[in-house]
Amino acid sequence: MSGGTAILAVLVGVLGWHYVGYPLVLWAVSSRCGTEPASADLLPDDDLPPVSIVIPAHNEADGIEARLENLFASDYPTEKLEIIVASDASTDGTVAIAESVSPRVTAFNNTPQNKSATRNRGVERASSDIVLFTDVDTRNRPDCLRRLVTPLTDPDVGAVCGTLVSESFDDGAIGTGMSLYWQWEYFMRRHQSRLGMLVKSSGAVMGIDQAYFEPIPDTADIDQTAGFMTILRGGKSLYVPKAVATEQFPTTLSGEFSTRRRLTIRGLTALWRYRTVFNPLMRPLLTLHTVSYWLLRYLIPVALLAIAVLTGLLAPSSPLIAAFGGLQVVFYLLAGVGYAAEHYGLNPPLTSVPFSYSWASLGVLAGLVAFATGTRVYAYDL
Template sequence: MTHIAWFLCWSSAVLLVHVFVGYPALVACLARLRPLRIERRAAVPSVTVVIAAHDGAAWVRAKLANLRALDYPQGSIEIVLACDGCTDDTAALARRVVDARLHVLEFAVRRGKAACLNDAVAAARGDVILFTDIRQRLAPSALRELVANLADPSVGVAGGELHMENVRGSFAQGVDTYWRYEKAIRHAESRSGSTIGVSGALYAMRRDLFEPLPAGTVLDDVLVPMRVAARGYRVIVEPRAIAWDQPSRHPQDERRRKIRTLAGNYQLVQQAPWLLMPWSNPLWFRFVSHKVLRLFAPWLIVAFTVGCGLLFNRHPMYASGFLGVVFAAFAVALARLRPTLGRWLPLRIAVAFFYLNLFAAQALVAFARHRRLHLW
């Protein structure tokens, strides 16, 4: 039993440190010591903006107005809006906008985002596809900044940066802090080679590199970049291409979205098992470190706690590890009971970390019980 406890404690501790500290530090060092340059160049290729929407009436007019305000030759832009089984008047509102560049694809039966993206790209005529969601607002220079990176023949996908605005409340601030941590890792991956995913709110790619997505795909913003990287192109992040979004202010608001996204990672491996094969995936180490091991983090925390608990009396180090987890759990509970205390930065981070790992554990259960994920 002692050997099992020792293995649980140390293997889980090593993997947890690698996931949250070691791997981010490694790619940060690579980005600093051996950065790969991008030959950016001002260019204005033809662009098709692709938006897939389900019940987006609340945002469609503002989104189309936002696209018209982009600092890019308007004659070089077309817009394809795919309405997926909308039960509201998304398509009708879009058609009222007088814009010859806008093409509305309306599907009476709801099929999911992936099917809409496939149809929208098939209808596209631009040399570059700009993927964006209907809800987020784009900076005027976002498109120009992205295509400047695609002028480098080694770059296949250029992702934008998602910024949170109106960050109010301790939970939203904690999520924003965690998102900044995530963005720092993506930037380091990008500067040192390729990142393994982009934000679905804003990314651009060469149209001829797009491959139709499997039906029901949840994480197009991971599968598309990984396919492009497998073909020898870089996937980079452009911090000057900005999209703005609103953060979730309460755990229950974040829960459904996060569980679906995290379960999408299991679906991704199921759909594309080559991602787990180092001889097929050139970004295998990054994918496993950044995505796969993150999914197992909650179970590693449990294993670490159990291991330290079984070895509690063997050495003060194990007692400290066990009590550290207990103290962290107490701090999270205290922050939830006393919201004023939750505004303190360490507690904000602890609460966000707790819920994100809780959602990761729930995502595995949700995927195991229902392999066909929700379409949206």
């Protein structure tokens, strides 16, 4: 085997490990060694602790009232709720509207605009030990808060994350691709949770015990840091599947691309901030999770490019590699057809997955390049 062929085999193996090998190993280990959270039964009203909910908001005058009404409509006792609207340099009256909804709502305006700094100030104002996080455009199911809080009453549990369901999974090729991605994502979150090692959350439906909280870096997000905050302090970070909230994910080409780019920059920033997790001598299982599940997703686009180049170079000398190259050509041709179809509002069944995967990969690659050249994200529309 030549050096080029060996490198190609390694790169293909990396893809296989990320998408198939690691999930299978995670499933096997968690099935044998993991446990379901002990507090599976929901707590009655009298046993529920007071909770602070922090909502970052930037110019959300049109949506903040509806969001607050949705939270107060939950089955969590209203007298135990404290809602803090952390306005991120809003200029449209978001603070005044929020405070007019209920005396249980407090709001403030933070300047200059910086989402993480604003969220940190919200946590500083929280009077409860348990702090939940959500967004203005999120909608909770009635039992969502109760389901998130119940496991956090265990002092060994530091962070929890629920299930965020998009209302746009059926919206074109991007929505179809998102649906498949999130099925894969929640499979792994479920089994990481059985080991108490959920390393990444959904920022719109999650919570943390303040005993495990530390201020969020300016260029990272709570959903990318809460797991590390908790696990590195000896606590458990869990996924609560039945704590469900809904949200409209962006499914336009520009929306999906910019989201992938932004999340990649913020994610890599968080990984750099907590880079001690990459030391396998300290926490080998945490290192395995973080590299296999999280870091590799940002490196996959580079691997795909390298595979395409190596395949082209090696194809003339190997019928097997030439056949492999043919499969890649078909895949990317289907992606191209899907891209063209998207502009006409069409979603041919054979093209949606190749197109949505390739488009998301381009967004991740753009984020990787931006991060490597020094770009950081401090604020964005929420």
